[in-house]
Amino acid sequence: MPPPKHNNNPSTKKRRREPVNIDTKLVEIYEDLASENDEIRLKAAQALVSQFTPDKKPADEQIRKALQRLFRGLCSSRKAARVGFSIALTEVLAQVFGNEAVASREAGADGVSVEGVLGIWEGVSHATGSESGQEGRDHHFGRLFGAEAIIKSGILFSPKSLIAEWTKVLELVFDLAKKKPWIREECGWIVYRSVFDLSAQKADSKLVEIALASLCSNDLARTPEGVAIWVAARDRFPGINFPSKIWKHDDPLDSKERNQLAKVMKESEPAGDSEGPKVSGVWHSKLHFSWDAVVNSLNSAPEKSSKSPRLxxxxxxxxxxxxxxxxxxxxxxxxxxxxxxxxxxxxxxxxxxxxxxxxxxxxxxxxxxxxxxxxxxxxxxxxxxxxxxxxxxxxxxxxxxxxxxxxxxxxxxxxxQVTKTKTIEKIVSEANVDALNQVLPLFESLIASPGTSESKAASSSRQVLAGLLLSMVRARVSASDTADEGSEAVLEKILVIFARFAYFTSDEKKGAVQPPVTQQTQELFRSRINSCLNSIIAAQKHATALPYAVVRKIRDAAKSEEFGPFIIAMDDVLKDSVKGAFKALKKLSGKDQKSNQAGIDAFKLLYSMTILQVYNGDADAVSMLDELDFCYNKIFGDKKSKKGDKGEEETSEASDALVEILLSFASKPSQLFRRMSEQVFTAFAPNVTAAGLESLISILEAKESLAGQQEMFDQQDDEEGEGEDDEEDEDEDEDMMDVDSDVEIINADEEASSDEDDDEEASEEDGNEKDETDEEDAAEIAAFEAKLASALGTHRADQDLNAEESESDADMNDDEMEEVDTALVKVFRARRDALSKKKDKKDAKETMVNFKNRVLDLLEIYVKKCHSSLLALDLLLPLLRLTRRSSVKQISNKANSVLREYTKLCKGTAVPALQEEDFENVLALLKDIHAEAMHSGPPAHGSGCSQASLLVVKVLVAHDKDAVKGVVDVYGETRKAQLLSRKCHVQPGLFTDWNNWCVSASKQIKN
Incomplete structure (x- = not known):
C-alpha cells in the first residue's frame, strides 16, 4: 500500500486564529444587566452609561455595537433582562443624542443617527415567523420595550422634533398592537404615556396630531387604548386638530357617546368596522389603564367651550x-x-x-x-x-x-343579614357626627316605610334598624369627642326616633307609617331606649341631660300629637304626678350649686328614669314619684325649714326613702337600672343613715329562697291572698322579663374566680346539686306515675310481668268513668302545682341572688366613698355571715371581695374615728367577729374574719392605746375556745395575722 501523499498547497491549509481582544469588564456589565437583583442591575446600567458620556467621546462603532447588544438584550427571555437593558438603553440614547453629544459629532459623516437607531431596533426585534412561539413573543416584547426606551429617552423630541422617525415608531407600535391583540394594552400604554412626556417637554403639538392620525388609520381609535390616548390628548393639548368623524364633538366622553363608550370600555365587540382589530382572547385579571384615564379626566374641570356637555x-x-x-x-x-x-x-x-x-x-x-x-x-x-x-x-x-x-x-x-356580615354595623360605628346627621333621617324614613306591605317583613327590617341605631349610640358614647354638643345632639336625635315609634301611633293626617308598627316592635323600641340610656349612663357622658331630654320630648309630643296619638293612657292622678315631677326637674335644671351638683344631677336622673317607667306602664313608678317628691322637698326644699334637729331628722328620712327607691330600681334585672342606681348612690352615699344602711344589710341577711323572697317583698302565703299575689307576681315577672337587651343574666357579667381549687369545689357543688335535682325529679316522676296508676287502676308493665290484664274500659259504666276522670283531674292538678311550685322556687332564688348582687355593688360604692365613717363598721358582720352562709359561691366571693376592698382602704390613719361613747359597741363588735370566726366556713370566710378583726383592732387602738389590753383578752378567749371547744373551728390564719400585726404595731403602742 503506497504512503499517503502530502498536500503542499498553502491555500488549502488551515489558518491560525488571530487573538481577539475581549473586554471582560463589558461582558460582566451586560451579564449584570439581566440580574434579578435591583441594586446589581442599576450599578451595571450606571457603569455602562458612564462609558458614553460626552466627555468620553465614544466612537460610532462602539455606540453601534452597544445599541445592538442592548436591543438584543430586550429580546431576551430572562426574567429581569428587559428591565435592566431597557433602563440602560434609555440612558445611553439620552447621553449619545443629547445636545452636547450631537454638537461634538456633527462633523462626522458616518455618525450614528436617530434613523440608524430605529433601523437597529427594527432589525433586531423583527420576527420572521420561523422562530418558535416563545422566541416570537420575545421579539415582540423586545420591539415593545425598545419603543418605550426610544420614546422615554426623548431623542425624537429634543433638541428638535423628528417627524419622520416619530411616525415610524408609531406605525411599528400600532402594527404590533393590531397583529398581536394580547399585547395591545401595553402598546397603547406606551403611546398614552408619550402624550404626557410631550406635554412635560412642551414639544410640538403636531406630534400628538400625528399620533392620533396613526391611531385612527390603524382602526384603534374605538378601543380602550384609543379612548385613553384620545382623552389624554384632549386634556393636555385641547387646541389641536382632532381627526373628524370618530367621536361626536371630537370627545369620547361626550354625553351623546355614552352607549358607544360603554361598548368600547367593556370590549364587547370589535371596534369600528368588522375588519378592525379583534378583541383579545386573553382575559387579564388586572384593570385596564384606560379606566384610570377616563376617571381622572372626568374628575378634572369640565371644558366651558365644549359644544356639547361632557358626561x-x-x-x-x-x-x-x-x-x-x-x-x-x-x-x-x-x-x-x-x-x-x-x-x-x-x-x-x-x-x-x-x-x-x-x-x-x-x-x-x-x-x-x-x-x-x-x-x-x-x-x-x-x-x-x-x-x-x-x-x-x-x-x-x-x-x-x-x-x-x-x-x-x-x-x-x-x-x-343577607350577606351574613357586619358591614353596615361597622360603618355606622366609625361614622362621625356629620355623617350620622345625614344617616338618621334615612333610618327614620326606613322605619316609617320599610318598603314592604307585609307586617312580619316590616317588623324584621325595623328590628335591624333599631339594632343599628343602638350600635351608633354605643360607638358615640365611647368616642373621644362624645363630650361636645354635636355628639349630644346626635344621641338625642336617636333617642327621639326611638321614642316616636315606641310611644306613638301613626296619624293618617300627618303621614301614615306603613305598615303600622306592631305592639311587639313598639316594645322593642322601648327596650332599645333603655339599652341606649344604659350605655350613656355607663359612660357617664350626658348621663343626666339625655334621659331628661327624651322624657321631655315624649311629653311635648304627647301634647302636640306631633307623631300621632300617645299610646299610654293616664288618669288625672297619674298626670298630676308626672306634671309635678317635670316641675321638680325644671327647678333642678335651674339650680347651680357647685357644692351639690352631683346630688342635683342624681335627682334629675332619678326623676327622668322614673317618668320613663311611668310611660312604660310600670304601676310602681307612680308611688316612686311620690317618694321622690318627698325626698326632693326634704333635701332641696326651703333651707330655713331645715334648721335644728327637726331639719336633720327630715333629711335623714329623705335619705332613707331614697335608699328604698334605689333598691326598687336595683331589684330589676336590668343593667340600666343597676347603673342608674349606682350613679345616684355614689352621689348620696355620704348621706346614708344607719336606717338606710340597715335596709341594705337586711337584704344580705335574707335567705336565697322562696321564703326569703316572700319575706323581703312582704308577700303573703295564705290561701285567700294567693290568687291576688299570683296576679301581682305575673305582672312583676312581665315587667322584669322585658325584651330589653340590657336585661342581665345572673352572674353573666361577674368575673370568674381565678382560684382553681375554688373552681373545682364549685364544680363538685354544682355536680352534687345536679345529682340531688335529678334524684328529686326521679322521685317526683315516680310519685306521679304511682298516683296516675292508682287513678286508672293499672300498673307499669315492668312492675309485674305476670299481672293479669286489666278489665277493658268497655266494662266500666258511666259513674265509674266519671270517677276515673275526677281522679285524673286531681292527679294532673297536683302535678301542675308541684311543677309550678318548683319553678317558683327556682325563680325566687334567681331573684334573690340578683338582688344581693346589686346590693353588694352599692355597698362596694359605699365603702369606697365612706370607709372612714364609723357607720361603715356595721357592714363587717353581715358581709362575713354572707360569705359563710350563701349557697351561691359567686355571692360568697363577692361579699368577701367587698370586705377586702374595705379593709384595704382603711390603711394607716384612714380608719374610722371613734367617739368615747362608741368604744364599748366597737369592742363588742370585735367579740362578735371572733364568735363568727369560730364557725366553719370556706377559706375566704376565715381570712375575712381575720381582716375584719384587725380593722376593728386598729380603730380601738387608734382611739386609745390602752384598748390593746381588752383586745388581747378577746384573742385569748378565742385561743382558749380553739383548744377546749369542739364547736370552735377558727382558722389558724386569725392568730398568724394577729402576731404579725403585734410585731409591727408594738413600737407605736410603746411610744
Missing amino acids: TFADFWLEVVDNGLFAAASSEERKYWGFLLFVKVLSEQDLQLASLVFTKNLVRCLTNQLAVEDRYLHRMAVKASKAIQNRVSKEPEFAAASVKGLMGTAGSVNFD
Whole structure:
C-alpha cells in the first residue's frame, strides 16, 4: 500500500486564529444587566452609561455595537433582562443624542443617527415567523420595550422634533398592537404615556396630531387604548386638530357617546368596522389603564367651550359601569373588572366621586356575591366590602354615602343579614357626627316605610334598624369627642326616633307609617331606649341631660300629637304626678350649686328614669314619684325649714326613702337600672343613715329562697291572698322579663374566680346539686306515675310481668268513668302545682341572688366613698355571715371581695374615728367577729374574719392605746375556745395575722 501523499498547497491549509481582544469588564456589565437583583442591575446600567458620556467621546462603532447588544438584550427571555437593558438603553440614547453629544459629532459623516437607531431596533426585534412561539413573543416584547426606551429617552423630541422617525415608531407600535391583540394594552400604554412626556417637554403639538392620525388609520381609535390616548390628548393639548368623524364633538366622553363608550370600555365587540382589530382572547385579571384615564379626566374641570356637555362622573358610572360591567347579563370576568374599578375609586378618588359609586346593579352584585362563600366573585366582594370600611375608617364622613348606598334605594335594609356580615354595623360605628346627621333621617324614613306591605317583613327590617341605631349610640358614647354638643345632639336625635315609634301611633293626617308598627316592635323600641340610656349612663357622658331630654320630648309630643296619638293612657292622678315631677326637674335644671351638683344631677336622673317607667306602664313608678317628691322637698326644699334637729331628722328620712327607691330600681334585672342606681348612690352615699344602711344589710341577711323572697317583698302565703299575689307576681315577672337587651343574666357579667381549687369545689357543688335535682325529679316522676296508676287502676308493665290484664274500659259504666276522670283531674292538678311550685322556687332564688348582687355593688360604692365613717363598721358582720352562709359561691366571693376592698382602704390613719361613747359597741363588735370566726366556713370566710378583726383592732387602738389590753383578752378567749371547744373551728390564719400585726404595731403602742 503506497504512503499517503502530502498536500503542499498553502491555500488549502488551515489558518491560525488571530487573538481577539475581549473586554471582560463589558461582558460582566451586560451579564449584570439581566440580574434579578435591583441594586446589581442599576450599578451595571450606571457603569455602562458612564462609558458614553460626552466627555468620553465614544466612537460610532462602539455606540453601534452597544445599541445592538442592548436591543438584543430586550429580546431576551430572562426574567429581569428587559428591565435592566431597557433602563440602560434609555440612558445611553439620552447621553449619545443629547445636545452636547450631537454638537461634538456633527462633523462626522458616518455618525450614528436617530434613523440608524430605529433601523437597529427594527432589525433586531423583527420576527420572521420561523422562530418558535416563545422566541416570537420575545421579539415582540423586545420591539415593545425598545419603543418605550426610544420614546422615554426623548431623542425624537429634543433638541428638535423628528417627524419622520416619530411616525415610524408609531406605525411599528400600532402594527404590533393590531397583529398581536394580547399585547395591545401595553402598546397603547406606551403611546398614552408619550402624550404626557410631550406635554412635560412642551414639544410640538403636531406630534400628538400625528399620533392620533396613526391611531385612527390603524382602526384603534374605538378601543380602550384609543379612548385613553384620545382623552389624554384632549386634556393636555385641547387646541389641536382632532381627526373628524370618530367621536361626536371630537370627545369620547361626550354625553351623546355614552352607549358607544360603554361598548368600547367593556370590549364587547370589535371596534369600528368588522375588519378592525379583534378583541383579545386573553382575559387579564388586572384593570385596564384606560379606566384610570377616563376617571381622572372626568374628575378634572369640565371644558366651558365644549359644544356639547361632557358626561358627568355619575352618568359615566351609571351607564358604562353599572349598566355595562355590572349588568345582569354581564360575564363574571367583566364584573370582576367592575369590582376592581369600584375598589380603585374608593381608595383613590375624592369623597364626592367615591360617594357616587353605590349604584343599583353594583350593590345587587355585591350583596349576592357576599352572601355565598363559594361564588366566583365572593373574595372580590369581600375585598370591596373591606375597601368601604377602610375608607370610612380614614374618612368617617364617608359613612353617610356608604350607608345610603348599601341601604337606600339601590341597596337593602337587611344588607348585613343577607350577606351574613357586619358591614353596615361597622360603618355606622366609625361614622362621625356629620355623617350620622345625614344617616338618621334615612333610618327614620326606613322605619316609617320599610318598603314592604307585609307586617312580619316590616317588623324584621325595623328590628335591624333599631339594632343599628343602638350600635351608633354605643360607638358615640365611647368616642373621644362624645363630650361636645354635636355628639349630644346626635344621641338625642336617636333617642327621639326611638321614642316616636315606641310611644306613638301613626296619624293618617300627618303621614301614615306603613305598615303600622306592631305592639311587639313598639316594645322593642322601648327596650332599645333603655339599652341606649344604659350605655350613656355607663359612660357617664350626658348621663343626666339625655334621659331628661327624651322624657321631655315624649311629653311635648304627647301634647302636640306631633307623631300621632300617645299610646299610654293616664288618669288625672297619674298626670298630676308626672306634671309635678317635670316641675321638680325644671327647678333642678335651674339650680347651680357647685357644692351639690352631683346630688342635683342624681335627682334629675332619678326623676327622668322614673317618668320613663311611668310611660312604660310600670304601676310602681307612680308611688316612686311620690317618694321622690318627698325626698326632693326634704333635701332641696326651703333651707330655713331645715334648721335644728327637726331639719336633720327630715333629711335623714329623705335619705332613707331614697335608699328604698334605689333598691326598687336595683331589684330589676336590668343593667340600666343597676347603673342608674349606682350613679345616684355614689352621689348620696355620704348621706346614708344607719336606717338606710340597715335596709341594705337586711337584704344580705335574707335567705336565697322562696321564703326569703316572700319575706323581703312582704308577700303573703295564705290561701285567700294567693290568687291576688299570683296576679301581682305575673305582672312583676312581665315587667322584669322585658325584651330589653340590657336585661342581665345572673352572674353573666361577674368575673370568674381565678382560684382553681375554688373552681373545682364549685364544680363538685354544682355536680352534687345536679345529682340531688335529678334524684328529686326521679322521685317526683315516680310519685306521679304511682298516683296516675292508682287513678286508672293499672300498673307499669315492668312492675309485674305476670299481672293479669286489666278489665277493658268497655266494662266500666258511666259513674265509674266519671270517677276515673275526677281522679285524673286531681292527679294532673297536683302535678301542675308541684311543677309550678318548683319553678317558683327556682325563680325566687334567681331573684334573690340578683338582688344581693346589686346590693353588694352599692355597698362596694359605699365603702369606697365612706370607709372612714364609723357607720361603715356595721357592714363587717353581715358581709362575713354572707360569705359563710350563701349557697351561691359567686355571692360568697363577692361579699368577701367587698370586705377586702374595705379593709384595704382603711390603711394607716384612714380608719374610722371613734367617739368615747362608741368604744364599748366597737369592742363588742370585735367579740362578735371572733364568735363568727369560730364557725366553719370556706377559706375566704376565715381570712375575712381575720381582716375584719384587725380593722376593728386598729380603730380601738387608734382611739386609745390602752384598748390593746381588752383586745388581747378577746384573742385569748378565742385561743382558749380553739383548744377546749369542739364547736370552735377558727382558722389558724386569725392568730398568724394577729402576731404579725403585734410585731409591727408594738413600737407605736410603746411610744
